[in-house]
Amino acid sequence: MTDPILTTKDLHKRFITGSGLVGASTTIHAVNGVSLSVNKGETFAIVGESGCGKSTLARLLLRLLDPTEGEVVYDGQDLTKLPAGEMRKLRSQMQFIFQDPFSSLNPRMTVEAIVGEPLLIHTKLNRKERREKVADLLRKVGLRPDYADRYPHEFSGGQRQRICVARALASGPKLLIGDEPVSALDVSVQAQIVNLLEDLKDDFGLTLIIIAHDLSVIRHMADRVAVMYLGEVVELATTEELFQSPRHPYTRALLTAIPVPMPGGRGPMAALGGDIPSPANPPSGCKFHTRCPHATDICKTTHPALDTAGAHQTACHHWQDLPAMGADAVATAPRSAATEARFALYREAASKAANQ
Amino acid sequence: MTAAVTLTADAAPAPRRNRTWGKLKKNKSAMVGGFVVVAFIIIALLAPILPIPDPTLTDWGKIRLAPSAEHWMGTDEIGRDILSRMVWGARASLMAGVISVLIAMAVGVPLGVIAGYFGGWTDQIIARATDALLAMPFLILAIALAAFLGPSLTNAMIAIGLSAVPIFIRLTRGQVLSVKTEDYVEGARAIGLGHTRIMSHYILPNVFPPILVQATLTIATAIIAEAALSFLGLGQQAPQPSWGSMLATARNFLSQAPWMALWPGAAIFMVVMGFNLLGDGLRDALDPKEN
Numbered sequence: 001m002t003d004p005i006l007t008t009k010d011l012h013k014r015f016i017t018g019s020g021l022v023g024a025s026t027t028i029h030a031v032n033g034v035s036l037s038v039n040k041g042e043t044f045a046i047v048g049e050s051g052c053g054k055s056t057l058a059r060l061l062l063r064l065l066d067p068t069e070g071e072v073v074y075d076g077q078d079l080t081k082l083p084a085g086e087m088r089k090l091r092s093q094m095q096f097i098f099q100d101p102f103s104s105l106n107p108r109m110t111v112e113a114i115v116g117e118p119l120l121i122h123t124k125l126n127r128k129e130r131r132e133k134v135a136d137l138l139r140k141v142g143l144r145p146d147y148a149d150r151y152p153h154e155f156s157g158g159q160r161q162r163i164c165v166a167r168a169l170a171s172g173p174k175l176l177i178g179d180e181p182v183s184a185l186d187v188s189v190q191a192q193i194v195n196l197l198e199d200l201k202d203d204f205g206l207t208l209i210i211i212a213h214d215l216s217v218i219r220h221m222a223d224r225v226a227v228m229y230l231g232e233v234v235e236l237a238t239t240e241e242l243f244q245s246p247r248h249p250y251t252r253a254l255l256t257a258i259p260v261p262m263p264g265g266r267g268p269m270a271a272l273g274g275d276i277p278s279p280a281n282p283p284s285g286c287k288f289h290t291r292c293p294h295a296t297d298i299c300k301t302t303h304p305a306l307d308t309a310g311a312h313q314t315a316c317h318h319w320q321d322l323p324a325m326g327a328d329a330v331a332t333a334p335r336s337a338a339t340e341a342r343f344a345l346y347r348e349a350a351s352k353a354a355n356q
Numbered sequence: 357m358t359a360a361v362t363l364t365a366d367a368a369p370a371p372r373r374n375r376t377w378g379k380l381k382k383n384k385s386a387m388v389g390g391f392v393v394v395a396f397i398i399i400a401l402l403a404p405i406l407p408i409p410d411p412t413l414t415d416w417g418k419i420r421l422a423p424s425a426e427h428w429m430g431t432d433e434i435g436r437d438i439l440s441r442m443v444w445g446a447r448a449s450l451m452a453g454v455i456s457v458l459i460a461m462a463v464g465v466p467l468g469v470i471a472g473y474f475g476g477w478t479d480q481i482i483a484r485a486t487d488a489l490l491a492m493p494f495l496i497l498a499i500a501l502a503a504f505l506g507p508s509l510t511n512a513m514i515a516i517g518l519s520a521v522p523i524f525i526r527l528t529r530g531q532v533l534s535v536k537t538e539d540y541v542e543g544a545r546a547i548g549l550g551h552t553r554i555m556s557h558y559i560l561p562n563v564f565p566p567i568l569v570q571a572t573l574t575i576a577t578a579i580i581a582e583a584a585l586s587f588l589g590l591g592q593q594a595p596q597p598s599w600g601s602m603l604a605t606a607r608n609f610l611s612q613a614p615w616m617a618l619w620p621g622a623a624i625f626m627v628v629m630g631f632n633l634l635g636d637g638l639r640d641a642l643d644p645k646e647n
Contacts, residue, residue: 064546091548104539108561118547164543171547 005175005207006061007037011070013056013231017280026280030056031067032231035308038175043201043208045222045239047215047254049276053231054211058179061209062094063087074175092122095168099180101160105152111138111163112148118171137166140203141196158189165196169204176201177209182217194221215258219243227251230279230287237312247312247319249292286317294318379641386637392630396623400446408440412595420613430615433605441597442619448598449627452513452582452591453575459517460524461571467521468528469555469563473536482525489522498581502590509598512591516581520574527570531563538562565642572635576628583624599624 013031030053038044048054059065061072063079072079074094079087098104105114115137116130125133135145141162152160161181168176181197182190194217201208212218218225218239225242227235227250235248246252253272274291277283283290289299298317306315316322380386399406415435423430429438471482489497501515535541536559544554585591586600594601599620606617 059542062546064542088548088550091546096543096546098539098543100539104543106540106544106558106562109557117549121548121553167547 003040004037005040005075006209007073008061009035009071009073011035011057011060011072012068013053013060013065014068028280029282030231030279031060032282033070034228034231034233035306036226036233036236038207038209040174040207041205042223043210043221045210045212045218045225046228047212047218047225048228050213051276051279052228053279054228055179056231057228058096058177058209058211062091062096062177064096089122092118092171093173094175094177095171095173097161097164097168097176097178097181100184101157101164102184104164105160107152110149110151111143114152114163115148115166115170118167122171133170134166137170140169140200141166142192156189157185158192161185161189161193162196165193165200169200172204173206175207175209177211179211180213181210183212183214190217197221215254227254230277230282232287232315233306233313234288234315235313236306241312247314247322248288248316249294249319249322250288286315294322376641380637383637383640385633386641389630389633389635389637392626393634396446396627396630397450399443400450403443403447406443408443409437411436411440411444411597413437420609420616422613423615429619430613432602432616433609433613438602438616438619441602442599442623445592445597445599445602445620446623446627448509448586448592448596449579449582449600449624452509452516452598453579453627453631456513456516456578456582457520457571457575459514460520460574461567463518464521464524465528465560465567468525469532469559471525472529472532473551473555473559479529483529486522486525486529490526494519494523494577495581495584498585499588499590502585507590507593509586509592509596512582512585515585515590516578519581520578523570523574524567528563528567531566532559535559535562566639569635569639569642572631572638576631576635579624579628579631583620 011031011034012029015028015030016025017028032053034057046054046057056065060067063072063082067080070080074090077090079090082090109117112131112134115134119125119130119133131148134148138145138147143159143162143166147155152163155163176197178197182193185193197208198221200206208221210218210221222239224236224238226233227242227248229250235242235246235251237247242251243255246255250272257272272291277287277290283300284303285301286292286295286299286304289295292299296318302317304315304317306313413436415431418427418431418435420433421427421431421435427437427439429442432438432441467482471479498512498516498519501518502512505511505515541554541558544558549557582591582598583600583603586598587604589601589604592598592601602620603617603624606613606620609616
């Protein structure tokens with residue numbers, strides 16, 4: 001499991017907006033020094049709030065955007081330095097699935113043209129062979145091959161996402177990046193697409209990178225997880241470790257925010273005050289210090305580097321001290337008396353029901 | 357995969373093309389407009405085989421005759437049959453309308469796509485030039501160009517076409533800017549397509565409906581422009597007929613032979629209205645928001 005397919009080194013992406021003749025331009029630091037490595041055959045997840053730069057990072061990984069600094073190494077080649085023609089050829093090996101299946105399919109192309117297009121440009125198959133391959137791919141993603149002549153608007157969201165998956169698989173990729181591939185779908189359809197991706201991953205020997213904000217999807221799919229905050233990776237660990245023993249206070253806050261389908265089943269909510277600061281004007285030191293319940297003076301002045309020594313990497317000055325600081329107790333917002341009373345009633349009723 | 361099969365079993369709505377036609381069919385004024393346009397096109401196409409006299413045949417014994425059984429629309433100042441000249445003139449007018457718009461689209465649409473797709477300096481140069489041209493009134497520009505190229509129907513069509521180019525650049529560019537942000541365009545890059553294929557297969561088909569509407573409306577404007585140029589002697593050259601030059605001559609005889617002006621005026625009015633109604637109908641039919 002230590003055979004990396006994709007590695008990034010100190011990756012930065014800055015967007016400059018509002019630069020006109022008058023008025024100052026603002027620089028948005030969307031991705032700030034991300035170094036990570038994705039191993040062959042694993043499912044790697046990137047999580048974070050909206051606006052934390054995870055979609056930008058996904059686009060940098062495939063060079064759909066050019067990074068401002070840093071490098072992306074795929075299979076020994078630095079993508080950022082590859083000439084455009086070479087890059088286009090290499091794209092057959094890495095594919096992208098978008099969040100919104102309603103805007104990611106060309107409405108003027110038939111399903112056959114959509115799914116067959118990567119074959120047209122990356123292989124030398126003739127028309128008939130392409131048609132057969134398309135039918136084959138449609139079957140693999142759970143669609144009827146006779147849908148090949150229809151247009152995207154004739155399909156539901158889940159079906160469209162299956163078409164997207166079929167198109168992504170057509171060129172025989174080794175790496176598949178999904179930018180929130182299920183978050184635009186109904187929950188029941190989400191499960192189908194998640195299962196489909198997992199099956200296909202085994203069948204085709206894919207490496208998956210999943211961008212998401214839904215932690216339950218990640219817990220189900222991913223082998224390793226990177227947590228992002230304001231363009232930086234703040235914690236990186238195997239899924240099991242991250243969910244069992246999260247280190248970074250931000251990760252802790254995220255995990256306690258997962259809804260549990262039973263009243264009282266969730267522990268008390270960790271209070272994460274305020275909004276995510278603007279990436280145009282990020283806080284000094286540790287970028288999380290404005291919202292962190294454990295922040296001290298050092299957090300305000302010194303930026304904590306991601307400790308890349310072990311398998312479980314954390315960017316926090318205090319993670320080792322957090323349990324001693326009574327992290328969970330401090331992070332807890334007390335429930336109101338009325339809520340407590342309702343929970344007491346609920347537990348009473350639940351225990352009665354259990355005893356019968 | 358049983359779940360998938362049940363999922364895909366639901367009925368799909370009718371394809372977009374049929375929906376557009378269905379909506380257009382229900383629009384009465386668009387159908388009237390379409391009918392008028394088609395009727396004029398058929399008449400223009402049939403000109404050589406219709407049992408009408410030569411439009412340039414003069415008869416000094418029959419000048420400025422009022423409409424009669426022999427000459428349905430009367431005769432002009434040198435005894436030519438006006439019906440015949442109207443039919444042959446329809447060819448010049450419709451051809452000028454259609455060909456000049458085709459010229460405008462052939463130049464304007466690619467430039468608009470390139471400007472919108474690539475952005476940056478390319479866009480700045482094309483967009484500024486377009487703005488400069490749009491600052492000049494369409495007809496003035498066409499007259500200036502036609503005068504520069506020399507009087508003939510072909511040159512008039514080129515002049516009108518070039519004058520209409522900025523309209524198409526601006527429309528196309530605006531459409532491209534909105535289509536460009538769609539995920540499927542980024543997706544096309546992600547699978548490794550080159551710029552040419554993205555522009556031809558992803559951008560162009562998706563910006564085309566509003567361009568088609570604009571083209572229909574511009575044909576009407578171009579027909580008026582051709583009439584104006586011919587009226588000024590910069591278009592169709594005598595003795596070949598065109599509605600504009602017929603109007604120009606008729607102006608001298610308005611009190612003695614008003615029918616000479618009536619027919620070409622009415623024909624221009626009807627064709628222009630036909631194209632406008634058709635264009636409006638197309639715009640409504642192609643608008644996905646209206647059902």
